[in-house]
Amino acid sequence: MKITQTTFCCFLISSVVNTCYSAFHPFIFIPGDGGSQVEAKINKTNSVHYICAKTSTDYFNIWLNLELLVPVVIDCWIDNIKLRYDNVTRRTLNTDGVEIRIPGFGSTEPVEWLDPSRASSGAYFTDIVNALVKLGHVRNQTLKGAPFDFRKAPNENQDYFVKLKQLVEETYEANGKTSVILLAHSMGGPMSQYFLNLQKQSWKDKYIKCLVTLSGAWGGSVKAVKVYAIGDDLGSYMLNGKVMKLEQITNPSLAWLMPSRNYWKMDEVLVQTDTKNYTLDNIKDYFMDVEYPDGWDMVFYKPGAFYDNPTLINGDGDGTVNRRSLEGCKTWSSKQRQKVYDLALPKVDHMGILKDVNVLEYISNLVNSL
Numbered sequence: 001m002k003i004t005q006t007t008f009c010c011f012l013i014s015s016v017v018n019t020c021y022s023a024f025h026p027f028i029f030i031p032g033d034g035g036s037q038v039e040a041k042i043n044k045t046n047s048v049h050y051i052c053a054k055t056s057t058d059y060f061n062i063w064l065n066l067e068l069l070v071p072v073v074i075d076c077w078i079d080n081i082k083l084r085y086d087n088v089t090r091r092t093l094n095t096d097g098v099e100i101r102i103p104g105f106g107s108t109e110p111v112e113w114l115d116p117s118r119a120s121s122g123a124y125f126t127d128i129v130n131a132l133v134k135l136g137h138v139r140n141q142t143l144k145g146a147p148f149d150f151r152k153a154p155n156e157n158q159d160y161f162v163k164l165k166q167l168v169e170e171t172y173e174a175n176g177k178t179s180v181i182l183l184a185h186s187m188g189g190p191m192s193q194y195f196l197n198l199q200k201q202s203w204k205d206k207y208i209k210c211l212v213t214l215s216g217a218w219g220g221s222v223k224a225v226k227v228y229a230i231g232d233d234l235g236s237y238m239l240n241g242k243v244m245k246l247e248q249i250t251n252p253s254l255a256w257l258m259p260s261r262n263y264w265k266m267d268e269v270l271v272q273t274d275t276k277n278y279t280l281d282n283i284k285d286y287f288m289d290v291e292y293p294d295g296w297d298m299v300f301y302k303p304g305a306f307y308d309n310p311t312l313i314n315g316d317g318d319g320t321v322n323r324r325s326l327e328g329c330k331t332w333s334s335k336q337r338q339k340v341y342d343l344a345l346p347k348v349d350h351m352g353i354l355k356d357v358n359v360l361e362y363i364s365n366l367v368n369s370l
């Protein structure tokens, strides 16, 4: 994908205010896919390799722990973090003997750093949090984190939406009844939209000041299509996409991020091979041809031996999300009375937005200007 731009948006949610800009509203951070710490505890009867531990005395960090992502050890890692799809209940399960939890709900720590050792490669919301702290915000008081099990789509995160609602209410009360700003990145954008759609307008008027989204993946991304075929190396030369794929494709959140019919034409070519082109119209064939029929079951829209070296038809965007999907926030202007501000950030990529000086300044302005 050509990196041409990414998008910053600010949606007014409350219908009783007319500006996005206001002093000292608390923030709740809603991460994207892969954007929080994850812990596992294991007590397995089988392992995929003799070097893989079968038990752990307690929970340990499992997500983006680079020590677990080296050859062979990565096979143990995949077996511990992948999901198994039950096509009858349409829900996913962890590998037998594995418990997974997302630590620190409410605290900023697990969304500031993906790895508790604070390795710089795992820096996530930390620059934005630091910029807000400089303005007088306080971690865990006016700044809160709301991580979720990003492996799963909203249908399996219903308890998260309940917890998030409680966190919003608690944060409002603990800060002198001041409404909250939700700040989301990537898949956190559509997760926030899903959450807000569950609430009554009167609740939103009271508790939510606005929703700020960075690189929101409103309409999914062609990149999700790619992952089913060749995986994703997360931009790291140390990782092998084809190996990572074995875990990635088991995540229903990936299916949730497939290109949306609202943003792509049904006959638009997404993947081109020598003998067949894939579009939303025949995307079921694609899942069959990459030999992952569960992926088709997980994909929420229903329409009614894979080839080597497919070509992806991508167009421009931020390296992860296509431009038309990023610009999805523009479509809200005509759908809600409250104002939506959107800004294109030229040449900023999907992760770069989290440390971009202009973005830090926009967010600071949200706080400073009354």
Ligand SMILES: *[C@@H]1O[C@H](CO)[C@@H](O)[C@H](O)[C@H]1NC(C)=O
Pocket: 043, 045
């Ligand atoms: C581990 O699982 C076995 C059964 O498979 C059980 O007997 C044992 O108590 C478990 N150990 C812990 C620490 O939970």
Ligand SMILES: *[C@@H]1O[C@H](CO)[C@@H](O)[C@H](O)[C@H]1NC(C)=O
Pocket: 087, 088, 293
């Ligand atoms: C579930 O998957 C299996 C194996 O792919 C398949 O044979 C079966 O028909 C599927 N069942 C449903 C209800 O989709």
Ligand SMILES: *[C@@H]1O[C@H](CO)[C@@H](O)[C@H](O)[C@H]1NC(C)=O
Pocket: 104, 107, 108, 109, 139, 140
């Ligand atoms: C925020 O809360 C978490 C969890 O309780 C804690 O680990 C962290 O140190 C706290 N951060 C600050 C700055 O108090």
Ligand SMILES: *[C@@H]1O[C@H](CO)[C@@H](O)[C@H](O)[C@H]1NC(C)=O
Pocket: 269, 272, 273, 274, 275, 276, 277
């Ligand atoms: C796939 O689409 C491209 C461009 O849209 C076209 O040139 C090509 O002939 C198509 N290939 C097949 C096998 O239909």
